[in-house]
Amino acid sequence: MRQLPWLEPGDALPDPASAWGVADPVPGLLAAGGALDVDTLMQAYGNCVFPWFSEDQPILWWSPDPRMVLRTADFKLHRSLRKTLLRFIETPGCEVRIDHDFAAVIKACSSSPRVGQSGTWIVPDMVKAYTDLHRAGHAHSVETWIDGELAGGLYCVGLGRAVFGESMFTRRPDASKIALAALVSLCRHYGVQMIDCQQNTAHLASLGAREMARKRFVSHVAGARRQEGPRWRFDPVYWSELLSARSPFPT
The missing domain is CATH 3.30.70.3550 (Leucyl/phenylalanyl-tRNA-protein transferase, N-terminal domain)
Structure with missing residues (x-):
């Protein structure tokens, strides 16, 4: 061995x-x-x-190897999520914020129960490490806010146009999916081709994620990290990347 x-x-x-x-x-x-x-x-x-x-x-x-990745062009906007997004966008008090409260997001992710897991991998040392990475400008939170309360979200790492998803949580139905849809919209707007999902799960596969050979993924990241990355703030106009009838991406 x-x-x-x-x-x-x-x-x-x-x-x-x-x-x-x-x-x-x-x-x-x-x-x-x-x-x-x-x-x-x-x-x-x-x-x-x-x-x-x-x-x-x-x-x-x-x-x-292989690596689970979500190509932003392949994100599956199921009919139910499309309805949820439209309702969210049209409802006063509902908004997406980026990096507004990273500490609250990673804390919520660390304490969220996971199917088949008795504990968490987001241990205190990891919380500190990614908080430091956030302060250095390389870790970001995408947050779903409803009536002034943090309802769900995710955090990720961004190196140029290489984006690595880490963890998500929800306190309201579909709040984490809204955050993921917002991240996909942001990535599409700025030409980010894929979001790393690390490992294969049925939930990620249902949203369009697929496995990719590690060698191919390494090659993609080597190029993407050298490109100018997104501006990490969310403008509601980015929703058109998912919801516009003229969008070139399949839903």
């Missing part, structure tokens, strides 16, 4: 192609240890690697 690399703080992450494969105990696992400082996280995301671990584990770094 191949030995899993152990990293000291400041060590470079291994090549993602060296991650454990299907014949190894935990496919996709790349390394353990290291640190969660901004520089390390920037290096990790730039090389299609992300941290994911529980409170009783060391830092674990992952680069799964």
